[in-house]
Amino acid sequence: MTKKIDAAILRKRLTAEQFRVTQENGTEAPFRNEYWDNTEKGIYVDIVSGDLLFTSDDKFDSHCGWPSFTRPAQGEAVVAKKDTTHGMERTEVRSAGADSHLGHVFDDGPGPGGLRYCINSASLRFIPEAEGTALFAAGCFWGTEAYFRQLPGVLSATVGYSGGTAENPTYEQVCSGKTGHAEAIRILFDPERISYGDLLRHFFRMHDPTTKNRQGHDIGTQYRSAVYYYSAAQKETAESLVAELDRSGQFSDPVVTEIAAAGAFYPAEAYHQQYLAKNPGGYCHVNLALAKKPL
Numbered sequence: 465m466t467k468k469i470d471a472a473i474l475r476k477r478l479t480a481e482q483f484r485v486t487q488e489n490g491t492e493a494p495f496r497n498e499y500w501d502n503t504e505k506g507i508y509v510d511i512v513s514g515d516l517l518f519t520s521d522d523k524f525d526s527h528c529g530w531p532s533f534t535r536p537a538q539g540e541a542v543v544a545k546k547d548t549t550h551g552m553e554r555t556e557v558r559s560a561g562a563d564s565h566l567g568h569v570f571d572d573g574p575g576p577g578g579l580r581y582c583i584n585s586a587s588l589r590f591i592p593e594a595e596g597t598a599l600f601a602a603g604c605f606w607g608t609e610a611y612f613r614q615l616p617g618v619l620s621a622t623v624g625y626s627g628g629t630a631e632n633p634t635y636e637q638v639c640s641g642k643t644g645h646a647e648a649i650r651i652l653f654d655p656e657r658i659s660y661g662d663l664l665r666h667f668f669r670m671h672d673p674t675t676k677n678r679q680g681h682d683i684g685t686q687y688r689s690a691v692y693y694y695s696a697a698q699k700e701t702a703e704s705l706v707a708e709l710d711r712s713g714q715f716s717d718p719v720v721t722e723i724a725a726a727g728a729f730y731p732a733e734a735y736h737q738q739y740l741a742k743n744p745g746g747y748c749h750v751n752l753a754l755a756k757k758p759l
Contacts, residue, residue, distance in 0.1 A: 468563055469512060482511055485586040486564040489549075489556075494529025497585035501525070505593040507537065507652050508583075509619070513562035514654050516619035517541050517588065518581070526573070526580055531588065533581040534573050537652075538620065542581075544569060557581060594695035595655050598663050599626060599726045601646035601690035602671035603679025606739040607750030608649045611670045613738075614755035617658030622650045623739075624731040627690055627722070632730055638686050646688050650729050660698055664691070664705050665759050670750050673709075674717040680749035689719075692726035699723065 475483055484490035494500070499508070508518040508531070518533045526532035536542045540560055547556035547568065557566045566587045573580035596619075602608045605623035612621045625633050628644025638645045653663065671679055673689045693699040706719045731737075740746050 482586045485584045486512055489565045492584050492586050499531045499585040499588060499590055500529050507591050507596055508588045510559045510562055510564055511587055511589050512564045515541060515559060515561040516652060528582060531583045531585055534575055534577055534579060596653055597694055598651040599648060599692040599729060600667050601648040601688060603687045603749055604682050605647040605649050606746060607748035610740040610752055611750050611755050612651055615658060617654050618651055619654060620652045622731050623736050624648055624729050626692060626729045635733055641684050646690050647686050661701050664702060668709060670754055673719045673721040674715045676720045688722060690722040692724055694726050
């Protein structure tokens, strides 16, 4: 649902160039904008609303001088509109959440989709992977995903497999215990709205980090508790919190959560994504109501 913010508020919050582009349908200069040649891994959010728009996984160099993407991060994140200004017919791209002007989409892009989303840097805010991505394992990923999706500041949550050695494993292969992978969840978040530390506190609250290779009725290495970090800062935060929990006596047994560097993450099959939203009565080892309670 579009939530248009008052122009007077935006004039105070945005730079003059950001306001001109997003609110007055402006276009910034090519090759002289912030992200046209940015190759760092991370995500791009709407400068106005903070909604997730694009990721570095879909960014490519189109040699046009503006950031170019093959697709939005989420299909519903942007809307396309016919644009007949400047004596030509084009397809304008706007953010669905804040109705910000982003740029245009053209049919000369690479890959099977064949699209090039040509976007103004001034309409975006970049969040590096090490600052806006978390990778956790906390047992069955259905309930874990449903829990984290409720938290303000979480932009997306994808269930999948990580921590093992097999490439592109299937659910059945992971369940065999032979891949080394855990059922995991990759969270994209806005650190201006929720910190990595608070995500970790939710993580340790929503599952039992003291049981090795088990959560509830689920037993096996794929159900282990794990934090896979993307930076030294994330590692330090996780280790510090584990030490704090052990000292506090909050749990009767020591925390056995694995803390390791993030490796490859393989998204799970489509039917696993948002499983409990599709199957409200499905199995869940998590008390989802905890997500609504203060830490």
